[in-house]
Amino acid sequence: MSFSAPLVLPISGPPVRDGRIVVREGRIEEVGTGRGEVHYEGILVAGLVNAHTHLQYTAMAEIGSRVYASFEDWARAFDLAYFGGQDGSWNSAHREGVWDWAAGAMDGAWQCLRTGTTAAADIVTDPEALVDTPLGGLRYLEAIGDSDASWRDGGRGRFLDLLAKADGISPHAPYSLDTGVLADLARLAAERGMRTHIHLSESVHEREFTVHGSGPLEQYVTKLGLDFAILREHGSGLPPTAYIDSTGLLGPGCHIAHGVDLTAEDRALLRERRTAVALCPRSNHVLGLPGPDVAALLREGNPIAVGTDSLSSSPSLDLLADVAALRELAVRQGYHEPDLDQRLIEAATLGGARAMGLEHEIGSLTPGHRADFAVFDLDPFSENPYRSLAERGAGRCAATVVGGSPLTEMT
Template identity: 60%
Template sequence: MIHSAPPVLPGGDTVIHSAPLILPVSAPPVPDGALVVRHGRVAALGPRAGILAAWPDREETRWDGLLVAGLVNAHTHLQYTHMAEVGRRDYASFEDWSAAFDKVYAGSSIDWAASARDGARQALRSGTTSAADVVTDLPAAGALRDTGLGGLPYLETLGDNDASWAESGRERFRALLDAAGTPMGIAPHAPYTLDTGVLRDVAALARSRRLRLHIHLAEGEHEREYTVSGTGPLARMVRELGFDFAILREGGTGLGPTAFLDGLGLLGPDCHVAHGVHLDAGDRALLRARGTVVTLCPRSNRTVGMEGPDVAALLAEGNPIAVGTDSLSSSPSLDVLADVADLRDLAVRQGYRAADLDRRLVEAATLGGARALGVAGGLDPGGPADFAVFDVSPGAEPYRILVAEGPGRCVATVIGGETVWDRRTAAVAEC
C-alpha cells in the first residue's frame, strides 16, 4: 500500500528516493521502499515498485543501506565544539568537570559562531536533521540557520539573583531574545544557577511569548541535596561562583529538584529537560504527568563521572524520552546514535528485557526528540522530508542493526528534500 499526502500535481520538483529498506519510525518498515519528495515534504511513501508506477518519469535517487527518519539531537551546546579539550578527559564528579569547563570557558578567545557552525556540520555528518541547541553567547545563535540544520536554538540565562534580575537582568535577556535574529526558545540553565524568583519569571516570560523551554535537571548527584537543604558540594560550588540565591540563604526548599521546578511553573509539554540521571520514581511520575520529555545524554554523563540515567525505569514506566549528545566539552562526538547504543547497554544492564528495546530507543532519537522540540518527526506523508542514510545491511531486525552498526556510518543526510551531507562527495552543503 502506498501512503500519500493530498494529491500532488504533475511536474514541479518531484523526486523519488529509494532504498532496500526504509524506516519511517512513525510507521512500519518498508522493504525495498521509496518515498516521493515534493517542495521539501513527503508526498508518498510505499513499496518502490508501486511508487515508480504511480510517479513515472520522475528522477530517482537510489541509496544503498538503510534510509531512516532524521535523527534529533535534543540536547547539545554546539558553541562548545572548539572546547573539545575539556571533554577528552574523564572526571571524578560533575563539580570537577564544571571547574575544568569554567577555567577554559573564562580564558577562551573562541569564535563562538564558527565553533557552533563546526558543531552543526559534525551533527549533519552523523545523520542529525534537527537539534535543540543551547546558546550561551549570542553570536552562536545562527548556527542552525547558517548550516541548514533544523531545530531550535535556546537562549540560555544563568547567574541572576532575584534582585539583579529585577534591576536589569530581565530587560537585558529580553533584549538578547529580540536581537537574536532567529526564532528561539529559552533555556534557564539549571535549578542551581538561577534564583527562585528568576526561574519562576523565566517560565512566565516564555509562556507570554509562546516560546519553548529547556533546562538541565538532575544531572549531578548532589542536586537534590542542594534544593532540599541548600547544602552539599554543589551548594559550595555555587557559593564559590559568587551566586547569592534564596536557597542558600534559607537552607533549601524541602523539595527535590523536579518538584522544585514544577512548583515554579517550569514543567509542561512545552518544556523538555536534559540528563535526568538522578530521578526517583516520584520524579518520573511527575514528569509523565506534566508531559515533559526527558533527554538522555549517557556519554556526557560518563565523562563527568556518573553511571547514567535509569533508562530501564523510564522505558518501563512510559516516560517520554529523547536523546542528546550534549557538547564536545563533555562528549566524544555529536553522533546521536552513539548515545543510543550506550542507552541500550545501560538498559540491558539495568534489567530491561522486552523485545521492543531497539525500536523504542530509535523512536526516542527521532520521534521523542521531535516531541521535545514541538516539531514533526518520522517520515509521514505531508511531513518534512528529513532523513538519513546509513551504510548498514538491512535485515530482519532493522532497529537492532541500526543501533549496533549505525554509529559513525551515516552516508547522507537530507533535510527538506535537499541533500546537505553526502559522504560520496565528502561535502556538507554550505547554506
C-alpha cells in the first residue's frame, strides 16, 4: 500500500514535494516521491504524539470547560467530581459506578485519533482504564496519595499487582506522595526497566511546599488527611526539581509534565539529567496558571514535547491547539527566531516520541517505523508549512493513519 500528498513532512528530514509513503505490514518501507494508491490533498505529517494526558477523564469535560482562580480551586472541583460528590482523599477506596473509566479512555483515544494524534503518554489512575486502544505510546500507572506508612501497609503491594498491565510508572507529583514512596518508585522503575512520568513545577505553590512545607498546597494536602515527612519536617529545603532529583526520579528515562515554574537552575538540571518537559499551556490556563517559559526552554535547548492534559482541565484533546498556544506564548516572551514553528511541530511529534523512549518506533516518517501519520486540510504550497500547522492546524485534521490503516478502517 502507498499513500501520497502534495507535501509530506517526515520530521526526520526536509519536506518532500509530491511525496509518497510506501507501507508494508504496517511499517514504512520507503519515503519518496510519486503518486500513491491513496492520495490526499493537504499536508501529510508524521502522527502527532501527545506527551501528557489522562484519557480516563474524558467524560469529565465539564470540569475543564471553565477557568479557575487557582490550581487548588480546580483540584477541589476535580476531587468532588472524581469522588462522585463525596468527600474523599486520594488513597480512598475506589467507588464502583461513579465513572466508567474504560469508556472514558476509549472515547479519549478516538478523540485523539480524529485530531491527528497517533500515540500518547497516558496516565492511568484507576485500573479499569488499563484498556487496549488503537493509540500507540505508553500507559503509565499512577501512584498518588500514599504516605510512607500506607505504602508499606499495602499500597505498594496493590500498585505492584497492577503494574504488570502498564508500560510505565507515574508518581503523581511532589505534593501527593511521601518522600520514601517517590524514591521507591524510582527504584522500581530502574529494576524493571520502565520509564517514569511526573507532574512537576505546575504552579509556584509547589516551590513553597517542597522548600518550606507550607502554603496553599500544604493546606490542601493537610485537609485530605495526608501525613508526609515533608510536612512534619517543615520542608526539604529544596525547590521542586531538585527535590524530585534527590529521590532518583529524574533522568533520561523520565519526562515531566507542565514545567510552568522552572528557574534557569531548574532548566539546567533537567538538561543535565536529559529529562524532557511536556508542555500543556491550555491546561495551565484553565487552572489559572501562567504558561511555561517557552522562549527560555527553546533558547537553552531543553528537550520539549507537547501534551493536552485531560478534558478535566483542557478544552479538547487536539494537540495542535496546544501548539498554537505555545507559539503565542513564545512570541509574547520574545522568541522570534525563524525556527520556532518547525521546532514546535517537532516537539509535537518526535519530541513526544523521545520523551517516551519511542523515537525509533514513532514520531517521524522513517523507514522501519510504524506507519503512523495524519493529513491536515491546509495549503501544501504555503511558504512555511510548519507555521501553517502550528497556527492553523487545530481542527483541520482530514485523515489519520495508524499502522498503515486509515481511521475509517478502524472504526
